Amino acid sequence: MxxxxxxxxxxxxxxxxxxxxxxxxxxxxxxxxxxxxxxxxxxxxxxxxxxxxxxxxxxxxxxxxxxxxxxxxxxxxxxxxxxxxxxxxxxxxxxxxxxxxxxxxxxxxxxxxxxxxxxxxxxxxxxxxxxxxxxxxxxxxxxxxxxxxxxxxxxxxxxxxxxxxxxxxxxxxxxxxxxxxxxxxxxxxxxxxxxLKPTGASYNKSSKYMQGEAMYKMRYGFTITAISAFKLAMKKKNLSLFNDYMSGYFKAKNNNVQPLVSPEQGNFIRKLRWKGMLKKFGI
CATH class of the missing domain: 3.90.550.10 (Spore Coat Polysaccharide Biosynthesis Protein SpsA; Chain A)
Incomplete structure (x- = not known):
């Protein structure tokens, strides 16, 4: 191979x-x-x-x-x-x-x-x-x-x-x-x-807003974005990042940023995300 x-x-x-x-x-x-x-x-x-x-x-x-x-x-x-x-x-x-x-x-x-x-x-x-x-x-x-x-x-x-x-x-x-x-x-x-280098250790400070923008581009929608942003901020042990991520999401939405996936793919992604989250709660 x-x-x-x-x-x-x-x-x-x-x-x-x-x-x-x-x-x-x-x-x-x-x-x-x-x-x-x-x-x-x-x-x-x-x-x-x-x-x-x-x-x-x-x-x-x-x-x-x-x-x-x-x-x-x-x-x-x-x-x-x-x-x-x-x-x-x-x-x-x-x-x-x-x-x-x-x-x-x-x-x-x-x-x-x-x-x-x-x-x-x-x-x-x-x-x-x-x-x-x-x-x-x-x-x-x-x-x-x-x-x-x-x-x-x-x-x-x-x-x-x-x-x-x-x-x-x-x-x-x-x-x-x-x-x-x-x-x-x-x-x-x-x-x-x-x-050898922890992820994000040398990233530019402006990158923290890009995470929320990425969630918008993946057509997560508000609710999945909010849940994902909170989980990621908790993982990084910095709850202030939640505000940064959500700010990035709303900035992309207000500026009508072009999504990276089609509406059909976005629908599939949201269903997949909900299925994964509900599974963790035994639903």
Missing amino acids: NFYIVIPAHNEADSIGLTLESLAKQTLLPKRVVVVNDHSTDETQSIVESFISKYHWISQVNVVSSDKHLPGSKIINAFYKGYDTLDDDYDVICKFDADLIFPNTYLETISQHFSSSPTLGMAAGFCYIEKNNDWILEDLTNKDHIRGALKAYRKQCFLDIGKLKPAMGWDTIDELLAKFYHWNILTDDNLHVKH
Whole structure:
């Protein structure tokens, strides 16, 4: 099974070498890895070049963009700069972050999951962060959700969902659309990936309003948005974020921002969200 991997990287000199080293040690090597050096001002480029000299399947694309570290469009636009350099000879396309250390059997295990289930569209392990000299689960979302840091898509699923949306919330929209097109999603508890930088640690402050905007673009509606915003603020142990998320939602609504999904897909998403929430209450 051919794995193609695209890694957007903005000032990742402290970690990109560790990520590439872990990929070079895989029991199933990727066929192509493209690092997109997105406007880095540190040693990211030279570190990647040192790996290119040793591994023919690693390449690099240097792009110039904003130096603000924002989730969503910046990351996905960088992803496409790398994706556009690849051919179509892949079975699985991955979008990985530049601050991950993968266990040696990661790609082989993901490949086995895809091979054993033709309806499996997306698969991944879990991110772990270091705390008090121990590696613990980065518990920001439900365990059936694949984190944006380590996405792997079967080729047909990737094409069916219209690839990745260049907006905040892309890593939720992809799963919702995968389910809309009847693909299954799998998370493997046994695959522990070290995440060297906690999610959002370096995001620009304005990104906090983008979460609510993303919920509007996914056609959640007010009630589901309010519930989701509250749960996320609780997860992050900062209730003031609830106001930020809702402000972002109403700003997008008042400005008639274009949703990222069709009305039909939005209806499916709302039903899916309600089903998931009611299930937690045993209803």
